[in-house]
Amino acid sequence: MMYKSPTALYCFTTYIIIIITTSFVLLWGSGGVSASKHEDIGIYELNNGHFSVKLTNWGATIISLLLPDKNGKFGDVVLGYDSVNTYKNDSTYFGSIVGRVANRIGGARFTLNGTRYTLDANEEQNMLHGGHPGFSDVLWEVTKYKKDGASPHIMFTYHSFDGEEGFPGDLKVMVTYSLVGKYKLSVKMVAESQNKATPVNLAQHTYWNLGGHDSGDILSEKIQLFGSHITPTNDQLIPTGEIVSVKGTPYDLLEPRVIKSKIKELTNGFDINYVLDGENGKKMKRVAVVWDEKSGRSMRLTTDAPGVQFYTGNNIDNVKGKGGYVYEAYAGLCLETQGFPDSVNRPNFPSQIVNPGQVYKHHMLFVFSIYQEPK
Numbered sequence: 001m002m003y004k005s006p007t008a009l010y011c012f013t014t015y016i017i018i019i020i021t022t023s024f025v026l027l028w029g030s031g032g033v034s035a036s037k038h039e040d041i042g043i044y045e046l047n048n049g050h051f052s053v054k055l056t057n058w059g060a061t062i063i064s065l066l067l068p069d070k071n072g073k074f075g076d077v078v079l080g081y082d083s084v085n086t087y088k089n090d091s092t093y094f095g096s097i098v099g100r101v102a103n104r105i106g107g108a109r110f111t112l113n114g115t116r117y118t119l120d121a122n123e124e125q126n127m128l129h130g131g132h133p134g135f136s137d138v139l140w141e142v143t144k145y146k147k148d149g150a151s152p153h154i155m156f157t158y159h160s161f162d163g164e165e166g167f168p169g170d171l172k173v174m175v176t177y178s179l180v181g182k183y184k185l186s187v188k189m190v191a192e193s194q195n196k197a198t199p200v201n202l203a204q205h206t207y208w209n210l211g212g213h214d215s216g217d218i219l220s221e222k223i224q225l226f227g228s229h230i231t232p233t234n235d236q237l238i239p240t241g242e243i244v245s246v247k248g249t250p251y252d253l254l255e256p257r258v259i260k261s262k263i264k265e266l267t268n269g270f271d272i273n274y275v276l277d278g279e280n281g282k283k284m285k286r287v288a289v290v291w292d293e294k295s296g297r298s299m300r301l302t303t304d305a306p307g308v309q310f311y312t313g314n315n316i317d318n319v320k321g322k323g324g325y326v327y328e329a330y331a332g333l334c335l336e337t338q339g340f341p342d343s344v345n346r347p348n349f350p351s352q353i354v355n356p357g358q359v360y361k362h363h364m365l366f367v368f369s370i371y372q373e374p375k
Helices: 084-089 259-263
Strands: 015-022 027-029 032-034 043-047 052-056 061-068 074-076 109-112 115-118 141-146 153-160 171-179 185-193 222-225 271-275 285-292 297-303 307-311 334-338 359-370
Touching (some): 043 153, 043 171, 052 171, 061 084, 285 307
Antiparallel strands (some): 015 171, 027 032, 043 052, 109 115, 171 185, 185 359, 222 285, 271 307, 285 297, 307 334
């Protein structure tokens, strides 16, 4: 969805599903369990013989995802870098987990239980994606890892300390990526407040280009997004507190639309939180479907979160990516399921406060497939 600087679905013949989970883990090698508390930055592959994902423990980041197209040719559909060390200087949040609170907090401050907290303002006077460094710029512990076999998976764990970037309380955070079944990848996020009430709003920040990371822009892709309302923002992208209908606006994506046909009606591009249709809670609900006609790839996303930030990579500018390919504006799109931005200062938004003894859970499920173009 954005820069650190100031500032998807399918009629597959087969299905590919991605789930992201945040939870505790022990480090597994393909042959068993081991533990490592002081590891270096590394690259970890999950491969079930049908498709593969590579990740790094820097920011619990997805760095590649290889999928077949309609001709059976595999391509990498996420933006990123050749060297894992480049992610340490990344200004785009490519593929990472962002937090402790994703998106923006107006004025980089909030009041909770009578105490006023001042946060790290890393985007003018506001906080973006947990400040600097946020969870995207720290080394996570690999607490479980199984590369291949029946259920390849990896779990990353991070212990956020009381006062980190201004947030109250110690927080234990777990993210698990798993390949489940023939073409399935699961992602879940879990966090436990250890001793103080604290806001928690984690997001997964992969930039997707179903044509391939080096195929150009995503403007010709189609999207259908299942959110009838948005939370409009001011000129600093801080929500006004309103919740308004998308009807009659360029934000209406309730029916499949070519992204280019709508983006031209906006000043810059999409960078807005959608209020997802359906009841909030444990039940998964539809987020979006994305189709790429040329490759024949499609992506479907479901979640249990109340909102999703749809971002079209508006601010990407001359970023040297994998294979030397240079990413420009609209090179990828983000679908960041989340709690609403600035909810700590908006009592009418769903609360993101986690009290001691409570567990924050956030589940995403991506399904990739080869499709027949819908009529």
